[in-house]
Amino acid sequence: MDGTIQENPISTHGGCHQITFIEDPGSFSYDSFFHNHLVLNAPCLFSAKFTESWGSRKNWVTADKKPDWDHLLQNYGGAVVPVANCDVKEYNSNPKDQIPLREYICYWRDYSERRRRQPDQGCRYLKDWHMLREFPDHDVYNTPEYFSSDWLNEYWDAIDGDDYRFVYMGPAGSWTPFHADVFRSYSWSANICGRKKWLLFPPGQEEHLRDHRGSLAYDVTSPLLQDLRLYPKSHLRCLAIEVIQEAGQVIFVPSGWHHQVHNLEDTISINHNWVNGCNVAVMWRFLQAELEAIHVEIGEWRETMDDWDAHCQVIMKSCTGIDYTEFYVFLKMIAENRLRDLQRAPADATPGGSCTMRPAGHHTMRPGGPQHNVFDINKVLEVLTLMTRNEDFQKLDKESLSPPPRDLMKRLQVVIAEHTET
Known part of the structure; x- marks a missing residue:
């Protein structure tokens, strides 16, 4: 397969949770996805074959599979984008600034080429950019049919409001703290380039990852979770499903599955949150x-x-x-x-x-x-x-x-x- 999946078994009431790898678009139907993943609320990982025709995979990436900063600057440099500081914790998340994309790419290019942290900026991560809303006519991607029953974006498009379609861009080391998605929706995330590490926990396990005040853990990899005085139920938690997502692959994260995500390389991804009749x-x-x-x-x-x-x-x-x-x-x-x-x-x-x-x-x-x-x-x-x-x-x-x-x-x-x- 294109990617690596660590199928750490998660025991809950005697059962195990694992993630399925979907290799061939020609042999996997919407009906199979509907019954085996949407209805069952079970994660899966799609191979890079499912995205090989996307414009972003051809135009946003260089011949050596790196972000094509020149193309991004030329086509989107003036866009104002939200950028989070991964080194600062604020209400169990990271504070964001709104800056031009050209400014972020200048930072990112310097950060990645020099492999050193800017002392006054920290590790910065472009998150939740509504790129498709700003550039609807650009050939970027097509939503896979498996994710097409999307009530959230159907509704918000109709009322000309916000949407739940995002682009993420960040250097190696950028990350998203432990969380579950908006409205406990489904989400899918496609890597245009780069690699991500996902740590997934099925619904209910987050209750074992709260501190003595009831607050959700910020970083589930922190050694602080071993301190039962701070996290009195942490010893009851299951092992995370660890997924290494390669370029081109698409991960499906079911409703209510808490997760934490780390970029292992310079990475660009496209993400949707969505709700339908199943959730x-x-x-x-x-x-x-x-x-x-x-x-x-x-x-x-x-x-x-x-x-x-x-x-x-x-x-x-x-x-x-x-x-x-x-x-x-x-x-x-x-x-x-x-x-x-x-x-x-x-x-x-x-x-x-x-x-x-x-x-x-x-x-x-x-x-x-x-x-x-x-x-x-x-x-x-x-x-x-x-x-x-x-x-x-x-x-x-x-x-x-x-x-x-x-x-x-x-x-x-x-x-x-x-x-x-x-």
């Missing part, structure tokens, strides 16, 4: 936990503050990027898009077939297909059902929810019944 319930649980944490944080003002619940929603929106009202709007838009798609293409992929759900485990999923649309509608309905039973959701201003959730749910129930075999 939207995870996103809903995350939002509930975030709101509960806010309730605890400002609970002392509950009896004295007017519209306390509304204030909690405002705080939640500022901290997470979404509140309960917008989450409902998000689900409504996805549902309406799928209903419209079903109306446009009512027939199944098989000749003469009807768009009905086959018995569980027997239907074939394809992106945008009728089976997938019905699946998505079903998952929206499941989460809406949970939301309407939630006390905090019930306190929202009903005028802000149009159509009323119950009306939308009835509509979805009718469509599901029409497309489900008895």
Whole structure:
């Protein structure tokens, strides 16, 4: 295979977690990815064959497989990009500055060629650059079909808001501290050049990686984790799945898997965060936990503050990027898009077939297909059902929810019944 995978077994309740390597695009279907990785929330690594046609792999990389700084400067040098200082810890992350890409590449080139740290700059890492949003017409990459059921970017593109598509660039030694992704979403990350080391932990293991104050570990490789006075549960943690990701390879990180990432060489990567029907319930649980944490944080003002619940929603929106009202709007838009798609293409992929759900485990999923649309509608309905039973959701201003959730749910129930075999 192109890359190296350290399949350290992770024992949880007697089981083991390992990562699958996907070699050949021609023999791996979306249906296989859907059932074996999205539904099961299991990581995998795709070979460099899956990205060999990308423009960025041809144009952003020199003949000796290094970043083509001249090409990047010529085409994107004036772009303002977020750059983190990896040597400074700030709220379990790294502080960022906004600087022109040409300034960052000047630093990066000097850092990499001299192999010495700038005393006043530290190790700097370009992170979370919304490159595709700024340069939509450039031939950079095509999202693999395995990751195409992407509700987050479908929604934020429609409202002309932020997106969750990023470019990362950094020298050897740059890294991202231990974390889980936004909304506990899925993520995929493709190396355009360079190598990364990933340390992956399945959901729940992060609870063993908290200090005595309850704060998540910043660096899971730190010897401080051996001190049980500081990290009283660290001896219960599993071994990380360690993955060495080579140039061109794509890693899939499932929902809620905490991870830490180190660049072993000068590295450029493209990354997406996304949610779909397989993990939207995870996103809903995350939002509930975030709101509960806010309730605890400002609970002392509950009896004295007017519209306390509304204030909690405002705080939640500022901290997470979404509140309960917008989450409902998000689900409504996805549902309406799928209903419209079903109306446009009512027939199944098989000749003469009807768009009905086959018995569980027997239907074939394809992106945008009728089976997938019905699946998505079903998952929206499941989460809406949970939301309407939630006390905090019930306190929202009903005028802000149009159509009323119950009306939308009835509509979805009718469509599901029409497309489900008895």
